Amino acid sequence: MRVAVIGGGVMGCATALALAERGVDAIVLERAVPGAEASSAAAGILGAQAELHGRDREADLFLRAREAWIPWARELRGTTGIDVGHRVSGVLRIARSGAERADLEREVAWQAGRGLRASLLDPREAHEVEPELAADVVAAAHFPDDAQVDPPALLRALMAALARSDRVAVRGGATVHGLLLERDRCVGVRLDEGELRADAVVLAAGSWSSLVPGVPAAMPAVRPVRGQMVLLEERPPRVRTIVFGPGAYVVPRGDGRVLCGSTMEHAGFRKEVTAAGVHAILGGALACVPSLGQAQLAGTWSNFRPHVEGDVALVGASQLPGLWLATGHHRNGILLAKVTADAVADAISRGEHA
Template sequence: MSTNSNTHANGNASSKALIIGGGVIGCSIAYELGKAGFHCTILDKGALLQEASTAAAGMLGAQVETHHPGSFYELCRASQALYPEWVEELEQASCLSVQYIREGVLRAALTQEDEKELRSRLPWIRQAEWLETEAMLQLEPELSPFIRGGLHLPADHQVHPVWLARALRASIVRQGCRILEWTPAFSLVSAPNGRVTGVRTSEGTLESDLVILSAGAWSPALTAPLGLQLPMFPVKGQCISVKTEAPLIRSTVFTKGCYVVPKLDGSYIIGATQVEAGFDKRATTGVIADLHDRASALLPRIADSEFLGTWAGLRPGTQDGLPFLGAWEEAPGLIFATGHYRNGILLAPVTGRIIRQVVLAEKPELDLSLFEPSRARIEAAPAFT
């Protein structure tokens, strides 16, 4: 991350911040900047928190979602560590529960290959132990006896994304954040020196000291006119929700290509597909059957469950699987917070904190070099020739 203040937005606590995109990332940034005294406005092309952020399952899966050590794992762990305090703040500010559940994840292996891959994580993954099948069944007796053991990941807690969204929205409203829904940002406005000074919207041009791009899978459309082709694409994920008469599991159970997340109301979210099919987010019937079959292989009694519903959302995928966080020296005034792919719920609190540190030019607590927006130039090199 560059420390040249020209690359930062030169924000101070009385600055105006304009946030494009009111998903969990934009809202967590508004919340964090609001606490620091910024006057925040959030723009959304639709209603706040109605895209990927409420299509999610709500796992805070720092351990289960990372396949090798490094900066991304550290980012996930840092956010996981912030969660208890963040939840407490949001619940107090909003008087709403986000349904934070401190049960962990059982990552079950169903094949020899999967078992090998999971065991290979043990030398570096923290807060994990290998359980043989019998021990897994002792923890969750409804699991299929055909699993080949798995990882017990007690720190991978979960929230309900819909309740998190409600609490986050209420918290930023309470802080005085200005919310402009059904107000798409059409393009960024730049001064002759390249500094981003505002956004053209359906309601006219809005000027701001800082512009924060957190438009999820739609972010590249706004940076392309600046010559930055963000290598991002939507990755459709469909889930189903079911209910059983008697409780099935307490932990989230997860295997390759499927997870089942128990919620406090007695329902289970079963997810999720991963399809690169543009911006189509229709939920399809074939996927319902497929997710049901995968979940039943893990938890046979799912077959007796009552079907509650299905939905799909668009994850903000990136070419290297990493988010874009921070400033880009060729467009001072613009801060990136996008591309959180499969982990935006988990990464929301740390993203808010990082963006606050960037705009106040504070020393970041984490190594952010892998997440620099400038890497888009290198990855998208052919687009510039």
């Protein structure tokens, strides 16, 4: 059995790896280089609890996804020697007003009621967790089990793992111009050099997924939501906890690098980093952690979160037999990568529809 995977981001690479582990051959078709887009641009927060915001429907999935990361990071390191930077650094979500404090209080009570580790800290307790926090914090929600990985290291590890597998081929510079359709079934893809036939096709083209010709019109549209990022470097490293404030977050890698993000913009596929974007991110980040004002500005970038209105992602069988979906993960694609790859690879290797 051979599967063609459209897109070499975290979804395409992780799905191909999971297929190979189940004895299925896969070919990853990436129009640029693997990891060229959202997957390397992400902050890498595994914010299973910080990203919930009272959404009961997603809670089990998010928690399972965070759990799946622990053995996966270990496995990737074992096979490739590459450390993907998995660290349980915890998340603090801060409040500066009574209204923000009340929101956090509700969230913490709801999560604690589900048996999760979450607590509402007063300013003294919050500063014990993160001494670099701003002085005007009135309360903070602490999610000590949320974690992080380093996305560029993750993509390097996935590429190294794929290179070791004799079941997977990765082709960079391979643009898929359309799905190959025969008798209402997807039987492969069209490339520059002609047709590539496959027993199954996985659509993992991130924000570009809806643009691949032949994708069923009934599939919910995947649209880009631009996120800008700012990289700071502090010497020596001081910040130790991921901090979410209103309008910005701060992710310390532990080695002096601190990622600050991010905007949420409907800007089509325009990849600019804008003055307003950087201004908003740095304003929000420094309001959370004022000492970052002395850090060196080390870089900026932007990329596109693949967003599906009203859904957490598109995963599994599509309406078109032969076509499988691993796309539309919006803000949480790094968190959800392993559980998505396993779900899609399980279904394909068991020979389920599509």
